[in-house]
Amino acid sequence: MDDVLEELAATIRGHGRDSHERAEELVRTALEDETTPEVILESSLVPAMADVGRRFRDREIFVPQVLVSSRAMQAALRVLEPLLTPGAFETRGHVVIGTVKGDVHDIGKNLVAMLLRGSGFVVTDLGINVPMQRFADTIEEVQPEIVGLSALLTTTMMQMESYVEEWVRLGLRGRVKVMVGGAPVTSAFARKIGADAYGRNASDAVDAALALVEAGRGGTAGERTA
Ligand code: B12
Numbered sequence: 001m002d003d004v005l006e007e008l009a010a011t012i013r014g015h016g017r018d019s020h021e022r023a024e025e026l027v028r029t030a031l032e033d034e035t036t037p038e039v040i041l042e043s044s045l046v047p048a049m050a051d052v053g054r055r056f057r058d059r060e061i062f063v064p065q066v067l068v069s070s071r072a073m074q075a076a077l078r079v080l081e082p083l084l085t086p087g088a089f090e091t092r093g094h095v096v097i098g099t100v101k102g103d104v105h106d107i108g109k110n111l112v113a114m115l116l117r118g119s120g121f122v123v124t125d126l127g128i129n130v131p132m133q134r135f136a137d138t139i140e141e142v143q144p145e146i147v148g149l150s151a152l153l154t155t156t157m158m159q160m161e162s163y164v165e166e167w168v169r170l171g172l173r174g175r176v177k178v179m180v181g182g183a184p185v186t187s188a189f190a191r192k193i194g195a196d197a198y199g200r201n202a203s204d205a206v207d208a209a210l211a212l213v214e215a216g217r218g219g220t221a222g223e224r225t226a
Helices: 003-013 019-032 037-057 063-084 107-118 132-142 159-169 187-192 202-216
Strands: 093-099 121-125 146-150 177-181
Touching: 003 019, 003 037, 003 063, 019 037, 019 063, 037 063, 037 107, 063 107, 093 107, 093 132, 093 202, 107 121, 107 146, 107 202, 132 146, 132 159, 146 159, 146 202, 159 177, 177 202
Parallel strands: 093 121, 093 146, 146 177
Antiparallel strands: none
16 A cells, blocks of 8 residues: 555544544545545545444444544545546436434445445435434435445344335335445345345445346346345
8 A cells, every 4th residue: 555545544543633634635645646536445444444443342442532533534535525426417326325213323324325426326315313204205205216224233223124114014115125234234134124235335335236226127136135
């Protein structure tokens, strides 16, 4: 990895006072050096955030430090987002995405939304802590092909099943494909709750979404479906 990407990863992992400003600067420098947004994401930002996750799990760092890293990560992602988003001319489908109720984790969900946009999907991002009814109202309103649910806690993940059941009850389930993800979610869990697809990471989510749209047009969803 080159020096700029290494320093960027260290900035995300570290807890400096102005790390969000520094992260933004370093992303701009990497782009000026002609590093692609995909390389910046995959070889610096994502592994750095994964390392933050490991250290939080092992109680080497705590919530305040994680928040500083998250803020730096979000600042970096804001610079990359427009570059991963092509013009609206090629729309592959519409995805409504959000983090389920009681859960405020959004870094991974934002990354998924960003890569979906970058692959030509229109994305309506409902944000964090989103109740079932808000999804239901948005499904009625924007008629998406796919709804994406994100959860990072083993507790909040359990609500995904009741969301899907409620959409069945409301007669919405036949109109949308459901895709789920988040660190504790697995493809077995996705199958168990009746979701159509699971994405382990953001690029997997894009492949799954493309397969679902393709299947909806008469192809087969292939092995990525849950
Ligand atoms: C950052 C973070 C926070 C930040 C969140 C900031 C933010 N804006 O998101 C803050 C500090 C606020 C936080 C709070 C808490 N957190 Co926290 N947090 C994390 C941490 C360290 C990293 C998560 C992250 O951003 N990862 C990086 C992204 C890129 O990965 P990702 O989220 O997994 O997303 C990828 C995939 O999962 C997938 N994906 C994600 N969503 C979707 C959706 C779809 C549709 C698809 C297809 C794919 C997909 O693609 C993404 C991109 O590749 C994790 C540790 C971990 N290893 O996950 C703990 C972790 C999730 N947190 C945890 C806990 C316990 C908490 C708190 C309860 C702590 C507390 N005591 O207050 C609170 C809960 C607050 C709440 N109500 O939600 C635990 C959960 C344990 C559990 N079993 O449930 C974890 C696992 C840490 C741990 N090991 O203990 N947290």
